[in-house]
Amino acid sequence: MSLLKTETxxxxxxxxxxxxxxxxxxxxxxxGEVIHSAIPDIGYLHRGMEKIAEQITYHQFMPYTDRIDxxxxxxxxxxxxxxxxxxxxxxxxxxxxxxxxxxGELNRIASHLIAVGAMGSDxxxxxxxxxxxxxxxxxxxxxxxxxxVRLTFNYMRIGGVSYDLPEGxxxxxxxxxxxxxxxxxxxxxxxxxxxxxxxxxxxxVPIPAEKAIGFSLAGPNLRASGVQWDLRRDDPYSVYRELxxxxxxxxxxYGETGDCLERYMIRINEMVESIGIIRQCIRMMPDGExxxxxxxxxxxPAGEIYARTEAPRGELGFYLISDGSQKPYRLKIRTGSFTAxxxxxxxxxxxxxxxxxxxxxxxxxxxPEIDR
Amino acid sequence: MKEFADIIRNALPVFKSIPDALYYGIxxxxxxxALLGVVxxxxxxxxxxERRVAGRMMSRFGPNxxxxxxxxxxxxxxxxxLLKEDLIPALADKPLFRLAPYIVFAGMFATxxxxxxxxxxxxxxxxxxxxxxxxxxxxxxxGILMAGWASNNKWSLLGAMRAVAQIVSYEVPSVLAVLSVxxxxxxxxxxxxxxxxxxxxxVLRWNIFHDPFLFIAFxxxxxxxxxxxxxxxxxxxxxESELVAGYSTEYSGMRFVMFYFAEWANLFVIGAVSxxxxxxxxxxxxxAGIHWFILKxxxxxxxxxxxxxxxxRLRVDQLMTLSWKYLTPFAFVCLVGAAAWILxxxxxxxxxxxx
Amino acid sequence: MAQSGxxxxxxxxxxxxxxxxxxxxxxxxxxxxxxxxxxxxxxNPAFTAEEFSxxxxxxxxxxxxxxxxxxxxxxxxxxxxxxxxxxxxxxCIAIEHVKGERTKVxxxxxxxxxxxxxxxxKFDIDIGKCMYCGLCVxxxxxxxxxxxxxxxxxxYDPGELILHFVNEEExxxxxxxxxxxxxxxxxxxxxxxx
Numbered sequence: 058m059s060l061l062k063t064e065t066x067x068x069x070x071x072x073x074x075x076x077x078x079x080x081x082x083x084x085x086x087x088x089g090e091v092i093h094s095a096i097p098d099i100g101y102l103h104r105g106m107e108k109i110a111e112q113i114t115y116h117q118f119m120p121y122t123d124r125i126d127x128x129x130x131x132x133x134x135x136x137x138x139x140x141x142x143x144x145x146x147x148x149x150x151x152x153x154x155x156x157x158x159x160x161g162e163l164n165r166i167a168s169h170l171i172a173v174g175a176m177g178s179d180x181x182x183x184x185x186x187x188x189x190x191x192x193x194x195x196x197x198x199x200x201x202x203x204x205x206v207r208l209t210f211n212y213m214r215i216g217g218v219s220y221d222l223p224e225g226x227x228x229x230x231x232x233x234x235x236x237x238x239x240x241x242x243x244x245x246x247x248x249x250x251x252x253x254x255x256x257x258x259x260x261x262v263p264i265p266a267e268k269a270i271g272f273s274l275a276g277p278n279l280r281a282s283g284v285q286w287d288l289r290r291d292d293p294y295s296v297y298r299e300l301x302x303x304x305x306x307x308x309x310x311y312g313e314t315g316d317c318l319e320r321y322m323i324r325i326n327e328m329v330e331s332i333g334i335i336r337q338c339i340r341m342m343p344d345g346e347x348x349x350x351x352x353x354x355x356x357x358p359a360g361e362i363y364a365r366t367e368a369p370r371g372e373l374g375f376y377l378i379s380d381g382s383q384k385p386y387r388l389k390i391r392t393g394s395f396t397a398x399x400x401x402x403x404x405x406x407x408x409x410x411x412x413x414x415x416x417x418x419x420x421x422x423x424x425p426e427i428d429r
Numbered sequence: 430m431k432e433f434a435d436i437i438r439n440a441l442p443v444f445k446s447i448p449d450a451l452y453y454g455i456x457x458x459x460x461x462x463a464l465l466g467v468v469x470x471x472x473x474x475x476x477x478x479e480r481r482v483a484g485r486m487m488s489r490f491g492p493n494x495x496x497x498x499x500x501x502x503x504x505x506x507x508x509x510x511l512l513k514e515d516l517i518p519a520l521a522d523k524p525l526f527r528l529a530p531y532i533v534f535a536g537m538f539a540t541x542x543x544x545x546x547x548x549x550x551x552x553x554x555x556x557x558x559x560x561x562x563x564x565x566x567x568x569x570x571x572g573i574l575m576a577g578w579a580s581n582n583k584w585s586l587l588g589a590m591r592a593v594a595q596i597v598s599y600e601v602p603s604v605l606a607v608l609s610v611x612x613x614x615x616x617x618x619x620x621x622x623x624x625x626x627x628x629x630x631x632v633l634r635w636n637i638f639h640d641p642f643l644f645i646a647f648x649x650x651x652x653x654x655x656x657x658x659x660x661x662x663x664x665x666x667x668x669e670s671e672l673v674a675g676y677s678t679e680y681s682g683m684r685f686v687m688f689y690f691a692e693w694a695n696l697f698v699i700g701a702v703s704x705x706x707x708x709x710x711x712x713x714x715x716x717a718g719i720h721w722f723i724l725k726x727x728x729x730x731x732x733x734x735x736x737x738x739x740x741x742r743l744r745v746d747q748l749m750t751l752s753w754k755y756l757t758p759f760a761f762v763c764l765v766g767a768a769a770w771i772l773x774x775x776x777x778x779x780x781x782x783x784x
Numbered sequence: 785m786a787q788s789g790x791x792x793x794x795x796x797x798x799x800x801x802x803x804x805x806x807x808x809x810x811x812x813x814x815x816x817x818x819x820x821x822x823x824x825x826x827x828n829p830a831f832t833a834e835e836f837s838x839x840x841x842x843x844x845x846x847x848x849x850x851x852x853x854x855x856x857x858x859x860x861x862x863x864x865x866x867x868x869x870x871x872x873x874x875x876c877i878a879i880e881h882v883k884g885e886r887t888k889v890x891x892x893x894x895x896x897x898x899x900x901x902x903x904x905x906k907f908d909i910d911i912g913k914c915m916y917c918g919l920c921v922x923x924x925x926x927x928x929x930x931x932x933x934x935x936x937x938x939x940y941d942p943g944e945l946i947l948h949f950v951n952e953e954e955x956x957x958x959x960x961x962x963x964x965x966x967x968x969x970x971x972x973x974x975x976x977x978x
Contacts, residue, residue, distance in 0.1 A: 066583055090587075090745065117873035120917035181661055181742030184811055187487035191820055198845045205850035205931065211917045219918070220850065247739070247810045252800040253662055254741050353923070411665075411744045486811045489821045739811045740804065755797070 079424025217348025276371030536568030588675025700729030
């Protein structure tokens with residue numbers, strides 16, 4: 058056997074490849090199909106967002122937060138607004154809080170639709186992706202009704218939201234929710250319970266709970282590994298204390314705890330939970346102001362603060378240092394996809410290239426969050 | 430087609446003065462050219478149908494701007510590909526690189542010779558019909574391996590090797606299932622197999638209803654043929670949305686289109702062979718003829734597209750497991766079972782209930 | 785163990801067949817239902833709701849009332865306060881102003897009246913740079929700058945993407961008025977001094 062010389066191949070899974078996760082690059086060292094090492098190379102979408110934050114005022118940075126994670130714009134806006142409000146001690150009116158929860162959860166549904174659809178499309182099932190996008194188009198229409206654009210909303214302001222809900226919004230939203238609930242079941246029949254899909258993802262790269270915590274995974278990735286941690290329940294912000302909802306946690310019912318299928322099913326279950334939360338918000342929506350009285354020129358007191366929210370892709374944290382002037386001294390953004398990307402070199406050893414694709418799809422990476 | 434050649438020769442005495450070899454040689458070239466035209470048009474139209482079907486299954490239209498309902502889209506795409514630059518990588522093995530797409534196309538094209546379109550329309554009724562089809566369609570393996578090797582690209586080589594493993598493994602259950610049909614029909618010739626299914630008011634004598642073993646053999650054969658044709662759920666070698674385009678990565682322009690021409694025309698081949706072997710060929714209720722053959726083949730083409738746009742793809746080791754652990758044992762069981770059936774219940778059809 | 789392996793084998797086949805059949809039924813149902821595509825440019829979302837619903841029957845809606853298309857400015861009620869230029873995060877609005885006659889202008893959105901002392905002689909918005917965030921629309925005291933429903937603006941020349949809202953002769957006229965006003969005030973000052 059020593060006469061047979063085998064070499065490992067170095068393959069570049071380059072920044073241009075037909076995947077829907079953005080510009081990611083991996084340098085794989087493989088022995089045939091089995092991967093020995095997978096080193097990520099990031100920075101292809103770096104736009105210097107944190108540096109830009111030091112040049113413009115607090116109000117002006119809000120559109121930039123849209124572009125941290127463009128599929129979950131509302132949640133990114135919310136995280137930033139929350140940080141500045143906490144630093145300044147601004148109290149947001151109750152109606153604005155409920156509107157924020159409503160659009161935040163709606164955006165969570167939209168983001169998870171893309172996540173599960175993209176995972177299916179990576180594995181070769183192109184139709185469920187298009188079906189997911191078809192449902193998401195209605196959500197885009199609802200968002201357009203509220204704030205005027207379909208993707209990078211720039212809807213929240215420091216102290217509240219920028220527009221109040223228009224006429225006919227609640228009716229449109231209720232119609233959508235009634236239409237969407239049976240569609241989740243249809244999507245499950247098409248993709249989630251399909252034997253081929255289950256074979257491709259069940260038992261593939263299980264991430265144990267200690268490793269997930271050690272690598273600072275957050276969001277659905279962490280909960281799939283069996284860790285009970287959801288910021289909406291355990292470190293509540295806004296009006297989540299008053300809302301009732303379940304938090305899906307992985308129990309290993311579809312394979313092993315923390316495998317790709319578990320992460321996928323957690324997202325499907327979270328979509329169903331979000332529908333429940335939105336219905337509660339519609340019922341409990343109070344009257345009131347849409348924005349608190351915030352000075353046009355914001356000068357927060359000097360100090361630092363770290364505030365975190367539960368974005369669809371994990372924990373979105375903003376660390377803000379203010380020196381008392383109009384512009385931040387330093388703004389650091391902590392995103393969920395960055396830590397999810399950092400776990401890949403550790404867990405990808407020994408799996409096949411096809412499994413790596415399933416892993417990347419199930420971790421729900423998105424390049425702008427990694428590079429900011 | 431030889432009868433037509435003889436009829437024309439007898440009718441026009443001027444042709445009798447041409448020596449035999451020259452006359453039949455020119456006739457063969459003409460028929461081959463006509464068949465090439467037919468195959469190309471079928472491949473182009475299949476590409477248009479595939480895009481429309483895929484679109485409708487995804488709640489969108491397919492191409493509907495070029496020509497009525499987009500039916501000239503494939504001509505526009507073909508012209509565009511002809512006008513593209515012919516890129517050959519610098520370190521590629523040039524003769525092999527140039528030859529590979531044509532071998533893949535030839536391997537698929539040569540199977541059209543024995544298709545029984547109707548009682549009279551068949552290019553050559555070889556008495557080893559179905560054996561010839563299985564043998565010649567394996568030529569694509571050589572073409573794919575040449576394409577992968579000559580591209581001088583690690584991705585292509587990976588894709589090509591996967592493709593070879595896949596096609597060679599799925600030949601086994603495919604051939605065994607065909608053998609069951611040959612046992613029951615008693616002949617290898619394609620027209621002979623169709624003749625064996627004649628009568629019974631056009632439907633009851635079909636091979637698929639002959640006995641339960643042939644019923645299972647049809648599904649084994651169909652799944653194996655999907656894998657031979659590199660279609661989802663078995664399209665690891667080519668449409669890897671994981672990596673790039675597999676063995677055809679380095680190809681551009683018309684050479685690239687050749688691979689896909691072969692794939693689309695292969696859809697019709699799978700339909701034709703399945704309908705001949707199991708569904709009665711050109712036989713059908715009321716009037717038998719070429720229309721039943723075309724209809725059945727088109728139904729199978731639609732079925733293949735339907736399967737493609739629903740299912741995700743299998744991983745390479747799952748693919749191998751499916752072939753060796755699931756399909757091959759079932760194919761053996763079908764072969765032995767069909768042999769036992771015709772031994773104990775000869776001259777019966779429709780699950781042994783009718784004589 | 786061998787027994788359970790045997791049962792597993794057939795259960796795998798059964799599960800595969802059932803789940804694939806379910807999936808294929810859904811695709812077939814979608815195949816026979818109406819596509820949801822909006823066939824632009826015949827069915828343009830920029831049409832009004834009645835016209836759009838005449839041409840397109842599906843779940844998608846045309847552009848909403850708050851849609852953020854290209855920006856436009858109503859120069860007669862613009863007070864050249866430059867609040868929009870200061871609010872823009874990427875500095876794509878360029879304004880120059882001169883003094884002029886004091887008037888009152890009515891806001892576009894409500895019944896407020898704002899005094900107008902300054903007149904803009906240059907009001908350029910670079911639509912190619914603009915990110916349609918809306919931070920300029922909010923601080924405008926009269927609602928002069930607002931979003932339209934135009935979104936089709938592709939052009940061959942990036943220079944065409946800079947919208948000029950004050951043309952040259954208007955700018956010259958305003959500069960002329962401003963110059964005259966300054967002369968008059970100087971004369972009045974000189975007279976007063978004497």
